[in-house]
Amino acid sequence: MRAIQFTQTGGPDVLTLVDRPTPTPGPGEALIRLTAIGINYIDTYHRTGLYPVPLPYIPGSEGAGVIEAVGEGVTDLSVGQRVAYSMAPGSYAEYVVVAADKLVPVPEEITDQQAAAVLLQGMTAHYLAFTTYPIRPGDTVLVHAGAGGVGLLLTQIARMRGARVITTVSTEEKAELSRQNGADEVILYTQTDFTAEVRRLTGGQGVHAVYDSVGKSTFEGSLDSLRPLGTMVSFGNASGAVPPFAPAILNTKGSLMFTRPSLGHYILTRAALLERATAVLNWVRSGQLNVRIQPPYALADAAQAHRDLEGRGTTGKLLLLP
Missing domain, CATH: 3.90.180.10 (Medium-chain alcohol dehydrogenases, catalytic domain)
Structure with missing residues (x-):
């Protein structure tokens, strides 16, 4: 063969x-x-x-x-x-x-x-939205790489769950695709500081959960996009692995929760x-x-x-x- x-x-x-x-x-x-x-x-x-x-x-x-x-x-x-x-x-x-x-x-x-x-990507989106951080009606979530394979599916499933979905993408073409698949707000991270824009879109409160498949380049901004008691779901390394960090940072940023899941365990x-x-x-x-x-x-x-x-x-x- x-x-x-x-x-x-x-x-x-x-x-x-x-x-x-x-x-x-x-x-x-x-x-x-x-x-x-x-x-x-x-x-x-x-x-x-x-x-x-x-x-x-x-x-x-x-x-x-x-x-x-x-x-x-x-x-x-x-x-x-x-x-x-x-x-x-x-x-x-x-x-x-x-x-x-x-x-x-x-x-x-x-x-x-x-x-x-x-x-694979559909079951990934399923466990992320149903189990890792179980989305509730009225939640606001941030999905990075919103025009990628998982991002498009996760956006649709999050909307099924009753969430307001904010996504990040790199181009206008991808922004339109993300909107077509249910994104309420789309941020072009190549043109805008996504953390500042998330804060603006949520009235300064931040989101309930961030689904981050990008990794190194978005990690700190993702933490800063969360509201107190928010959940950071790091499930990919497209820009490189997240460097080691002190767990105390989760406390100082609002008693955040951090998880690094994998489909196999679900x-x-x-x-x-x-x-x-x-x-x-x-x-x-x-x-x-x-x-x-x-x-x-x-x-x-x-x-x-x-x-x-x-x-x-x-x-x-x-x-x-x-």
Whole structure:
């Protein structure tokens, strides 16, 4: 099978198209012929070495396709069934083996590209809005990278929860896209001090929660955008990792709460996985959740996809097609 791998960490050019043996499913596993592969920012962390992985490594942790074979003990899935998954390594390839209990059936009304585009980022937005900081009607929240994959979905879900949503974006084009997906107020951080603008928009009070996937460059401003007892949710490092800080700063800024969550801990059981995945897929099926997908890239163009993603020139979800 064809696959993208890297043998050393570095820039996008370390991603190489290679031929690898097609894997065989073991007990409790299924072999998936991939038809759409999700690209996520965490893939760049693996490639650069920010999150160490064993080398050589096939990146990617999300996809959709058709079951080609099942291993011993798999009884609730069948060959030919359409499925999707997230949080399973080795996805930049034509085939991948995934633990059967990580697979989610794809409803007939949803395309493989929609399923591959929404599962990881949609479940991320779900846990952020429902569990990490459970949004209540009347809350005001700040969502950074409001035109990104998670940002667009989180904005829509936050609005479902009854929140007033303020987002930050880099361009007018992204601002319009953010508004189309439910943002009440959009701040162009390239032109305006987002902290000062958040304070102005909230009458000096600040927001109840900040959802920050940017990291280093927005960390201090995010803390200063919160009202007393507010919650800082740091779930990404697009600008670099947040440097170490003294916990006492949370006290001096208003007894703030700080958390650094990860999707894996919110879908530890199959019941939790299916609860979040089913909610997200049902919203897509009913039209309540709009999934924006960039024109897909060929598998061989994975390096260019990473360049575009890291260049912040993309909006919505990026996909590879095997």
